Amino acid sequence: MPHFRLPAFDHGVVSFVWAVVLGGYIWIGLLAVGVNGAVAFLIAALSAFGIFWFVYLYGEDRPAARGEG
Numbered sequence: 001m002p003h004f005r006l007p008a009f010d011h012g013v014v015s016f017v018w019a020v021v022l023g024g025y026i027w028i029g030l031l032a033v034g035v036n037g038a039v040a041f042l043i044a045a046l047s048a049f050g051i052f053w054f055v056y057l058y059g060e061d062r063p064a065a066r067g068e069g
Contacts, residue, residue, distance in 0.1 A: 015056040023048025 027044035031037065 011060050012056060015052050015059065018055045018059070019048040019052035022051050 023044045026047050027040055030040035030043060035043075
């Protein structure tokens with residue numbers, strides 16, 4: 001039986017997906033608690049921007065150098 005692996009995605013794409021999903025979650029959550037739609041969108045968009053940069057800068061697993069164990 002062949003072993004299938006997911007393709008390797010660029011780290012920027014992964015960061016963007018995290019930002020969109022979590023930004024959408026924040027937007028829906030703000031609408032659910034009664035925040036005005038424009039304000040909710042603005043806060044969610046700014047949060048998504050921050051999430052994107054945080055994941056882009058700190059979210060990548062870097063392999064250890066050879067010889068380190």
